[in-house]
Amino acid sequence: MPLSFQHSCSAPIGIRQSEVEAKLQSLLARAIAWAQRHQHPIIASLSFPLDQFAPFHLFAVLQHLELSHRFFWLHGQECLIGAGTSLVLEAQGADVHRILKQKWEAAREQVVALGDEQVTDVLPTFLGGFRFDPQARHTSSAWRHFPDGALILPQVVFRSTQGGCSLTINHSITPEDTVLTCESAIHLVLDRIFQISASLAQDALFRSGMVSRDVDTSQEEPWKQLVSDAVRAIRQGTMSKVVLARSMRVNARSQSSFDIPSLVYRLHQQAPLSYIFAMQFQETAFVGATPEQLVAAQAGKIRTMSLAGSALRGQTVETDACIGQALLTSRKDREEHAIVTDTIMQQLGPLCNTLHRPVLPQLLRLPTIQHLQTPIWGQLRQGYSLLDAVSALHPTPAVGGLPSDGARTYIRTYEQMDRGWYAGPLGWIDLNGDGEFVVALRSGLVQKQTATLFAGCGIVANSQPESEYQETCLKFQVMLNAIQGQS
Numbered sequence: 001m002p003l004s005f006q007h008s009c010s011a012p013i014g015i016r017q018s019e020v021e022a023k024l025q026s027l028l029a030r031a032i033a034w035a036q037r038h039q040h041p042i043i044a045s046l047s048f049p050l051d052q053f054a055p056f057h058l059f060a061v062l063q064h065l066e067l068s069h070r071f072f073w074l075h076g077q078e079c080l081i082g083a084g085t086s087l088v089l090e091a092q093g094a095d096v097h098r099i100l101k102q103k104w105e106a107a108r109e110q111v112v113a114l115g116d117e118q119v120t121d122v123l124p125t126f127l128g129g130f131r132f133d134p135q136a137r138h139t140s141s142a143w144r145h146f147p148d149g150a151l152i153l154p155q156v157v158f159r160s161t162q163g164g165c166s167l168t169i170n171h172s173i174t175p176e177d178t179v180l181t182c183e184s185a186i187h188l189v190l191d192r193i194f195q196i197s198a199s200l201a202q203d204a205l206f207r208s209g210m211v212s213r214d215v216d217t218s219q220e221e222p223w224k225q226l227v228s229d230a231v232r233a234i235r236q237g238t239m240s241k242v243v244l245a246r247s248m249r250v251n252a253r254s255q256s257s258f259d260i261p262s263l264v265y266r267l268h269q270q271a272p273l274s275y276i277f278a279m280q281f282q283e284t285a286f287v288g289a290t291p292e293q294l295v296a297a298q299a300g301k302i303r304t305m306s307l308a309g310s311a312l313r314g315q316t317v318e319t320d321a322c323i324g325q326a327l328l329t330s331r332k333d334r335e336e337h338a339i340v341t342d343t344i345m346q347q348l349g350p351l352c353n354t355l356h357r358p359v360l361p362q363l364l365r366l367p368t369i370q371h372l373q374t375p376i377w378g379q380l381r382q383g384y385s386l387l388d389a390v391s392a393l394h395p396t397p398a399v400g401g402l403p404s405d406g407a408r409t410y411i412r413t414y415e416q417m418d419r420g421w422y423a424g425p426l427g428w429i430d431l432n433g434d435g436e437f438v439v440a441l442r443s444g445l446v447q448k449q450t451a452t453l454f455a456g457c458g459i460v461a462n463s464q465p466e467s468e469y470q471e472t473c474l475k476f477q478v479m480l481n482a483i484q485g486q487s
């Protein structure tokens, strides 16, 4: 049982500090010998097996460390929780994807994985993401801690996969280091984690509801006007589709800040099939529960999906089935969906030896909304990696529009909102290039007592401002419920 979602589990970390310390010495000695043999500094990635860990409780523990970055990722049995920075790869500007890929490739020479014999398959893992549009003006200071693109190797990473759980410590080592000096630096962090996890009562964490909210709805009419203008531009032939988003500010009524571990816990309770993520840079957290995978890679095989076309969930089994059937047969939604699927096939074609998709879309049923979905899979050509696939796919027409450049320019000019990392690629990649990126939807930027939530929808020639507005309301729901304390 790698992950423990139970609150009854007594310890957030399924290993004793003494066990880590015993193994640490021999791994550090090997790492120093490696640096001496090659005569240059390295980042040693030291991994230990764990029996299990309690993800939400552990994430709450990490909030108490005086570290600049924290990460949370959970999807099925795959969970990554990290804190601190051992290596930060950043890039800015229009060329962010190419620059970050180069930096990631260079970093592969710098990082050396040294696992305990039981975890030889655990590889150093970077977490990060990209702005939706690095060429757009940065109008909101709320995103100031988020670069256009970043991949970060955290100082500590707890990981769970189907194969088991591990703890990884990433630590810089020079040929001059001794086991003693390295050990004491690592102990500073480990001691804090074990101390806090022993003293932090986990049942106190998630019992109380989140603070109540004040929602600002003043932007309804201007946003509907934006949709009408886009419909007119589409009918005039400027483009065939554009995805327009809006933001909603939510303020805590009480003085207490939004609690990020509680928020991710509630998001998971509400949307267990979605990807639950939190990227905390300084005091700002980008948090969400997205249903949309951008692309995953494992040993050169990639998987992705197209997701476009939305409808509500029905109150009863019968109405739900009816709404689902109507979505599957809706001409507007099927056309919108086909455009997204065809574009993904075209974008990935040059990168792949083989690429497959079923003929018809299926329904992806989420608690408050359902979507048309088509799975797509293939084999990457030699020389291409997950980061090339991310760069080729982003932005998909599901979050940008068509044609891509025209839609992006339209969004940049008229949307009047700083998307920041909303609708951008977000995920993880290991040293071998295996990993997964999602489209960061159903998300919000949380800063102390304020949260800015984001939602958008695809506008085509026959879109109605009122129903598009209602669709964004539906898409806000998962974050709103989590913030209000519903799970």
Ligand SMILES: C=C(O[C@@H]1C=C(C(=O)O)C=C[C@H]1O)C(=O)O
Pocket: 243, 245, 292, 307, 308, 309, 310, 371, 398, 399, 441, 442, 454, 455, 456, 457, 458, 475
């Ligand atoms: C843009 C969003 O969602 C995207 C747009 C959809 C649509 O237009 O039907 C459906 C799913 C997503 O690809 C969002 O959730 O903010």
